[in-house]
Amino acid sequence: MVAEEDLYTTLGVERGASDSEIKRAYRKLAQQWHPDVNKEPEAQERFKEINEAYQVLSDPGRRQRYDTFGRAGLGGNGAGESDFGFGGFSDIFDAFFGGAQASAARRGRPQPGSDLRYDLRIGFEEAVAGTDKEIEFEVLGRCETCAGSGARPGSSPVTCNQCGGRGEVRSVRQTMLGQMVNVQACPRCLGEGKVVDDPCETCRGDGRTERKRALRVTIPAGIDEGHQIRLSSEGEVGPRGGPSGSLYVAVHVTPHPSLKRDGTELYHQAEISIVQAALGTRINVPTVEGDEEIEIKPGTQPDTEIRLRGRGVPHLRRSGARGDLHVLVDVVVPTKLSKRQRELLEAYAKEAGEETAPAGFFDKVRDVLG
Structure with a gap:
């Protein structure tokens, strides 16, 4: 007699696994072993075992009986007590067709607008100190003629007669494993649940028109090359009243001629003569606030580092904290002498x-x- 595999082992989870861990493991295995995807000979049987294990472990009552009595506590049908439909088919659909995005497309609500990207160049000092910038860009905004509905003024979108307003259509096919339910966004209303029979002449039923938009963007002190600022709901408006996407402002910083940046630290290479190194002197060094005079002590050696604390770049996430400015002294030896x-x-x-x-x-x- 062959021993039956433990249901937790079937799903690859510990006995104390949470409901979300069990669901996550089931989705992963279902996607891997579904007979429509996996053509290996044992895929059919393996998928059946995975489904049976999930039917038990996703039900609190049946899971408790199994934990206490093993398979004997599940009655005559063992783990396969329920019919082999797919239980909650949305779990399988999400695993195959993109999870949350696929689910959202089937809820019968307007589609969200696209996110936008705007590339903004700022000066080195602006990145260190922070600034405000006015930007202007083209965007799909709400049509003023139809107020975003897509319908001609005086009319309204109507419920889709193909999906009944659900935004999804279902088809059922019989397989050797039972009934297979396929859920797709309605092809007529594109998942929105409503259609525009009398479209607005301005936007032609889309609910959006192109326009120029101006925004004031606050650049925080300490921002660096490649950082992005997300402005939620400032992207494109969704079609026919859908929510707006986000605007991502990608920041590009113009390099400084004599200061190099590494995170919050700034570096400057200062050249002095051997006489200045031996006798000492005072020199001007650049900072983000302007030139500053510093002392070179007598006997300064090559590669000496002079640190100006708190004269670097502000920390983005630590209010009041700031890096240092490192002055690296380079003693220049003359190549020609009188x-x-x-x-x-x-x-x-x-x-x-x-x-x-x-x-x-x-x-x-x-x-x-x-």
């Missing part, structure tokens, strides 16, 4: 007891020629 400069450096080297290379032939010629 005769006087060389004499001074040689005198320094002699005083410090350091060995130096003698002047080359071309250096001497250059000194003679001035």
